[in-house]
Amino acid sequence: MKNILKITLAILKPDVVKEIRHRILKAGFYVVQSRSVNLSHQQVEDFYSEHAGRFFHQRLVTFMKSGPIHVHILAHPEAIQLWRQIMGPTKSFSTQFEFPDTIRGSYGLTDTRNCTHGSDSFSSALREIKYFFPNFSYEEWSEKHEPLLRKGECIIDYSTFTHKIK
Ligand SMILES: Nc1ncnc2c1ncn2[C@@H]1O[C@H](COP(=O)(O)OP(=O)(O)OP(=O)(O)O)[C@@H](O)[C@H]1O
Secondary structure, three states, X not given: OOOOOEEEEEEEOOOOOHHHHHHHHHOOOEEEEEEEEOOOHHHHHHHOXXXXXXXXXXXXXXXXXXXXXEEEEEEEOOHHHHHHHHHOOOOHHHHHHHOOOOHHXXXXXXXXOOOEEXXXXXXXXXXXXXXXXOOOOHHHHHHHOHHHHHOOOEEEEOOOOEEEEO
């Protein structure tokens, strides 16, 4: 029996989608839920409230509301760490040289326009998932869907970019 699946929240920021979806599947993630959303100024302010007052805050807000973002609940035994590893470090400028094969190393344009977000802990993931998927119940998913995904009883639906239980 494979290891229990854990979950993270991934955001594909406005500058990348198709290539990143390919990397998500290639890494062995299950896509639990997906949605695309255009964030309002206030929503970006709320999501990144911990960065209020930082020198990059205004450019982060302007960037994040500049187009649709794609938000995913991803499942994998090492969901948090694996997604952060695939993204690479926050700062794209140095990451281009230090970790060129990561998402941010490959496609990041600046330290702010860095393609993706990933939760930094399980508690952050639950909080962030609630922000974007208020009806998602982690307890219910763990009980009903996680065991089926772990057994591989699912198929990727490209039109919604989610794994459907068979
Ligand atoms: N020094 C910086 N200069 C410019 N932009 C920055 C800087 N630090 C962070 N940012 C922007 O703010 C976002 C949130 O910063 P945070 O420190 O939470 O980084 P992170 O955890 O790697 O990124 P994320 O939370 O998006 O996964 C970053 O993804 C980036 O877009």
